[in-house]
Amino acid sequence: MVLSVAYHSLDALQQLGSDLARQSLPPISWLVVDNSPQSAALRACDLNAGGGLQLELVAGREGDGFGAGCNQGFEHLARRGWEGWIWLLNPDTALPAGHELERLSEVLAQLPPRALLGTAVRSGSGELEPSGGWIDPGLDFRRRRVGEAVVAGHRGGTVELDWLSGCSLLIRPSAHIPPARFDPAFPLYYEDMDLCLRLGAAGAPVLWWPALAVIHQRGAGSHTPSERRQRLSTLSYLRFLRRHRPGWVLALRNLRLLLMTLLRLPVRPKRSWATLVAMVEAMGPFPTASPAVPPRQ
Numbered sequence: 230m231v232l233s234v235a236y237h238s239l240d241a242l243q244q245l246g247s248d249l250a251r252q253s254l255p256p257i258s259w260l261v262v263d264n265s266p267q268s269a270a271l272r273a274c275d276l277n278a279g280g281g282l283q284l285e286l287v288a289g290r291e292g293d294g295f296g297a298g299c300n301q302g303f304e305h306l307a308r309r310g311w312e313g314w315i316w317l318l319n320p321d322t323a324l325p326a327g328h329e330l331e332r333l334s335e336v337l338a339q340l341p342p343r344a345l346l347g348t349a350v351r352s353g354s355g356e357l358e359p360s361g362g363w364i365d366p367g368l369d370f371r372r373r374r375v376g377e378a379v380v381a382g383h384r385g386g387t388v389e390l391d392w393l394s395g396c397s398l399l400i401r402p403s404a405h406i407p408p409a410r411f412d413p414a415f416p417l418y419y420e421d422m423d424l425c426l427r428l429g430a431a432g433a434p435v436l437w438w439p440a441l442a443v444i445h446q447r448g449a450g451s452h453t454p455s456e457r458r459q460r461l462s463t464l465s466y467l468r469f470l471r472r473h474r475p476g477w478v479l480a481l482r483n484l485r486l487l488l489m490t491l492l493r494l495p496v497r498p499k500r501s502w503a504t505l506v507a508m509v510e511a512m513g514p515f516p517t518a519s520p521a522v523p524p525r526q
Contacts, residue, residue, distance in 0.1 A: 230306065231256045231316045234289070234298030235271060236264040238320035241446060242276050248324040250281035254331035256316075257283065260306065262298040264289040294461070295395060296411030296420035303402045303410060312403040319396045322350075323444040332441055333399065336387075342404035344434040345425060347393030349380065349442035358445055360394040361437040364426070368478055380439040387436040391429060395421035397443045405433065407520070414519045417461035419469040426473055427522055460503040460510075467511035472522060483508065 231249060235242055242261065249259055259282050263271045266288040277284040287305050289298050299317060306315065314337050316330075324330075333348075340346060350360040362374035379388055398421065402409040409428060411420045429435045463486075470479040487508065494501040 230311060230313060231259045231318055232262070232299065232302045232306075233259070233318050233320050234262045234264060234295050234302070235320050236292075237269045239269070239271060239275060241321040242271070244446070245318065245320055245322060245324075246276050246282060246284075248327075249330075250277075251327055252324065252330045253328040254334060255282065256330060257313075258285055259283065260285045260287065260302050262287045262289045262302045262305075264293045264298050265291060267291045294416045294420070296415055296424075297413060299395070300410050300413070303408070307403065307408065312401070314399050314401050317395055317398045317400070318443070319445070321446045322397060323446055325444055329441055329443070336438060336441075337399065340436070341434060342401050343428070343432070344436055345393060345428060346387070346399040347390075347437045348397045348399075349375075349437075349439040350394060350396050350445050351442045352445055358394075358396075360396060361388075361390045362392060364391045364473070366475075368481060370474060370478070375437060375439070379437075383439050385440055387438045390425075390435050390437050392422040392425040393435060393437060395424075396445060405431070410520065412519050414468050414515045415465040417458065417465050419465040423469060423472065427520065430522075456499045456503040459500045460507045463504050463507035464511050467508065468515065471511065472515075 233242065233245065246259070249256055261271065261276060261284070263286060265271075268291065270288075271286060273284055273286045276286070285305075287301060289301050293301075303315070316333070333346075337346065347361050350358045352358055357375070357377055357380065359374040362371060364370050365373055375388070375390070400409060405428060409424065411424055412427075415423055425435050467479075467483065467486075470482055486504070490501045490504045490508075
């Protein structure tokens with residue numbers, strides 16, 4: 230099962246649909262959650278013109294983010310009784326080899342059902358993108374990310390990490406108790422890192438398989454207005470720090486962010502104001518729908 234969350238992504242989805250249709254082992258179904266049903270509604274005939282895929286199109290809420298769209302897809306599949314693996318694939322990814330699903334099915338058969346599995350993500354020019362990594366203590370907690378040295382040393386197997394990118398992530402939500410969901414407290418970015426850290430703290434293996442790579446076709450970016458994107462991404466960032474990092478890290482990063490924002494206020498007033506609004510909002514309580522989080526060790 231492949232799940233993609235779309236927002237103004239028709240061209241990219243058409244390319245991904247073509248890649249999925251020519252897989253040596255086609256997906257059981259491709260579920261697309263449309264988060265722009267009012268401004269740029271998708272049509273099934275536009276995504277599956279050749280009729281080679283079992284396609285389901287679900288209307289999401291206008292402007293929802295990646296995590297909310299995935300959660301809606303998870304709920305839709307749960308109502309259908311689906312309990313298997315779900316491959317989260319960004320609309321702007323490509324599967325150039327044609328046998329990615331077949332290779333993944335062989336690896337998934339050997340993994341425990343509660344595992345999370347990420348693949349390598351490469352740019353169109355072949356460069357490895359930071360699709361996973363480890364959380365380090367201190368201010369620079371994201372400095373250790375997967376690189377070519379990890380690829381060279383993996384010897385065909387998986388690598389245990391702390392977090393994986395939602396760009397290409399496989400999960401069985403029903404294998405977790407309660408069923409795995411992204412936290413709506415993270416409206417833009419950090420929702421994938423938060424999910425991995427929460428499930429990893431509960432004992433789920435978080436694994437990266439660099440032997441398989443998807444291609445990230447940059448250029449099909451979001452149409453989210455910059456001020457709104459700035460507010461939502463800042464809110465997610467500060468909530469992540471608040472939940473997963475020590476208090477002194479949160480305090481110092483807040484101070485640095487505040488100083489930089491005040492310096493930029495005269496030249497970028499709208500984006501700076503969006504940041505300040507997010508900083509105030511981040512100090513409030515987490516949304517009531519947020520899942521319980523195991524305490525930090």
